[in-house]
Amino acid sequence: MTFHRIAAIVLRQYYLLRGSPARVVPMFAWVAIDMVLWGFLTRYLNSVAASGFNFVPALLGAVLLWDFFIRVMQGVTTAFFEEVWSRNFLNFFATPLALPEYVAGLVLTSIATSALGLVAMLLLATTIFGLNFLTYGVLLVPFLLVLFLFGIALGVTATAIVLRFGPAAEWFIWPIPALISPFAGVLYPLATLPVWMQAVSRLLPPAYVFESLRAILAGRPVSIAVLAASGALAAVDILLAGWFFAHIYRHAVRTGLIARYSAETLS
């Protein structure tokens, strides 16, 4: 891997973001809307719930972490879509750029953009709605790490799908987080779900994060082993996503799809 080629991919995204409010505003707007909406909802629930249970860390904190995961995934996919929209694949892949360098550039871009979104969410959630992250303790770090790894894995998988099926497949990608969220148990315990849905949940690293988050708030012990296993599962997902992307790329080079991407399929 060569640093200057990875830097080129990141620099391109930086130039695009720097000169474009249309790209910068959504990075903050959607997460801000979510924070405000769920912030007021939790405030309302706190006022009507008889139990005295604090909904802020349970719901608003969970939504914040879920939004972080979405930002990580979309950080990868949006950077890739920029090349789709500007029909730049042939220019890029006819250079010495290697596939791992390209993916590394997408991941670094995602780290930068998702970090900005995270900071915006933290500011809103803590200053306006009193969310205290010390409630989660040091486990916040593995929570973010697992969500980050799974977001990258899903982002790379999504880009492979678009590379395989063409620009129109972009519309498969946007709803993926919404499709996963019922299984991830973001807002409710997994025990709420039917058995078959729980089976799917066990394959999703975020599900363990949100179960652990609720365990902390309920005063129950958190299994570090389970959390570590979810991290390992996310790492395996990244490897699988990398393999899948490389497989799809090889297919695109074999069939000529890279050279004629706008045709969507040459089969």
Place this chain on the structure above:
Amino acid sequence: MENLRSMETAIVLSVTGLRKQYGGVLAVDDVSFEVRRKEIVGLLGPNGAGKTTTISMILGVLEPTAGGIRIEGSDLATNRSHALERTNFAAAYTPLPGNLTVAQNLRIFGLLYGVRNLAERIDTLLRQFDLEGFRDVKCGALSSGEQTRVSLAKAMLNAPNLLLLDEPTASLDPATARDIRARIREFAAEGHTGVLWTSHNMYEVEEVCDRVLFLSHGKILLAGDPRQLPSDYGKDNLEELFITVAREPLTLEQA
């Protein structure tokens, strides 16, 4: 022995038995040729003859069904990044991203090719291709002729040893096209570059190319000096020969 070695080091591109098959369609069929330093080779043929398919394979964006490509001795299939480091291309159908400025695009591609003293190199190319006034203009806002000049500047960024030009002057006015041709010829003559050039403008090919390869139905039908070939096949000029290749290739195969 010494002569043989110097001939081998003079070869920048070596294509051997290249073949590309899409299902039952053979787009490129057992094509072999070489391009040497300071040589401009024209790859000619009617639409669909296999020119762009051949160039795509040399650029590593299309995998051959069979055959080999070596760029400066590096096997493209096994040593892709190294082979492409001193290769570059410009094609009428691949403008640089329109949402970045000329300078931004050149900086990004300069990093991708690992160009040293990049800022200085960009300044030189902007001057050479009369693009200084467009430095901070987005490529999408340029005319097609200006975009072609930007693509050519990008193609020169890494001072390539192998330059692939797919109809590079297609959208240029005759005066600009002549300037560009002169610049590329100069670039090939003074340096260490071999150029593979496709064009449908036979006047241009005669003026620029040292050697031409005529492709028809994916095969090399004729090869030779563009100034000599027409008379060899009883034609008045290269354009007539091109039309015969396109319409009656069998008559040439039999000749």
